[in-house]
Amino acid sequence: MTITAAAMPAPFPFSAIAGQPHLRQALLLAAVDPGLGGVLIEGPRGTAKTTAARALAELLPDAPFVTLPLGASLESLVGTLDLGRAMAAHELQFAPGLLARAHGGVLYVDEINLLPDALIDSLLDAAASGVNVVERDGISHRHAARFVLVGTMNPEEGTLRPQLLDRFGLCVQLHNVDDPAERQAIVRARLAFDTDPQGFRDRHAQAQGELSAALVRARALVADAAALPYTDAVHEAVSEMCIAAAVDGLRADLVMLRSARALAAWEGAAAVTSDHVQRVTEAVLLHRRKPEAEAPAPRTAPPEAGGKASSDADGKHSTGSPDDGDWGAMPPEPVGIERVKPLRPLIDSRQRQPTPKKA
Known part of the structure; x- marks a missing residue:
């Protein structure tokens, strides 16, 4: 039985994405200059993160769109020794990984905050330098890896270490669309695309061509x-x-x-x-x-010189008066002190007994 590979569905046109202007700009800037270090997209589910990343690859000439799965190993990402060639021909040969496949295109990583730090380090190194360097398994190899890195994450599931966040060039925070008219426009466009993908893409073909040409000129x-x-x-x-x-x-x-x-x-x-x-x-x-x-700057001015002030956990200054805005504060009250009687010294019971006389 022969299994025929299914063709990937046509992507949603980048020019038809609505409601996310900051996301569009960040992705286009990263495509103009991939050396920026990629784009980190933070946001809840269903905010067009994956749709925008896949649509961006279509604007680039002959650009592959490569997805890094969560269970990927470091070898599958950076490449490793071709064991089959080594065992059959007794020679060392490099087997390319996902970084090599993504050269010239878009490398998309969903839920990047759930990846091991070693994989994220390799991703960011290659995204910033445009070169993948492999020094392992008895081989030393380097190859071009110039791609647009797009990583997404849901802040509810954890974040990245500050050292890794800093190495991303740009970051965009997406939010749920609260405007009813905007939500309806987005839903209509998506339903129209799902009903007739090719017809929808034909209606946006001219805008897509203009974006692609502008991207080539900007690069x-x-x-x-x-x-x-x-x-x-x-x-x-x-x-x-x-x-x-x-x-x-x-x-x-x-x-x-x-x-x-x-x-x-x-x-x-x-x-x-x-x-x-x-x-x-x-x-x-x-x-x-x-x-x-x-x-933010403190709402109340600091107390005048000579006044005794204290600072609470929120950084607000207080003079100890219940009228200074500290609702619920209670003035100090005297506490009664009970005098404690001193303990009587212990007396050795032997000192109370008379000393026996000698016969």
């Missing part, structure tokens, strides 16, 4: 080192944003400049401006911003 601009210059004012704006977010290291500065340059290339601008920086800031800093950088 050519980014590859030209002399194109898209930026001034010291732009660089200063980047530094101020990163310092205000209290980020660690300089990776945020580099990613923000590259993201702003990719956005300028996508829009066909002559140079990178501060407006480009402002529009990519949130995607660059969302997963790098320190909690203390987001802490």
Whole structure:
């Protein structure tokens, strides 16, 4: 019995995705400059994470779409020794992994927060450098691995370590759509696609072609080192944003400049401006911003000099008075002290008995 492989269904058109502008922009910037380090998408189920990632691959010329399953091993990801060749021909030969298959396309990892750290490290290394280096099993091999990394996760199921979060270039947080009209438009589009996929794709073919052509032009601009210059004012704006977010290291500065340059290339601008920086800031800093950088200013002013103040767990200042806004506070009350009688010294019972006289 011969089993025929089923063809993959046609993807939903990227140009028809509605309701997620930040997701669309982040994915397009990562496609313009894959060296950004990929996109991490956080959000609940059913917010078009997988649909958008699969649709992005269709915009790239001859781009594969590779999915990394949760049960994948490190060998299947980076590649390993071809054991069959080694046993049959007694020679060492490299067997490519998923990173090699994803070269030039999109590597999609669903629930990336559930993967072992070793796999995530290898993914992020290759996504940032564009090269996969394998030093194991008696072989030393490297090959090109330039792809757009798209990782998704549901924050309810856990998060990534800060060291791994920082290595993702961009991050987008998706939320459930609360606007009824927007929800209805999204559902109508999806139902129309499920009913007649080819007809739906034909209606969006022109928009798809325009997006694909714009992506090719933007990639050519980014590859030209002399194109898209930026001034010291732009660089200063980047530094101020990163310092205000209290980020660690300089990776945020580099990613923000590259993201702003990719956005300028996508829009066909002559140079990178501060407006480009402002529009990519949130995607660059969302997963790098320190909690203390987001802490709001205290609502009440600190007490005047000479006043005795205390600080509660929320950082609010209190003078000990029940009128200072600390609802439920009770003034101190005196506590009665009971005098304790001293203990009487123990007397040795032998001292009470008379000493016997000698006969």
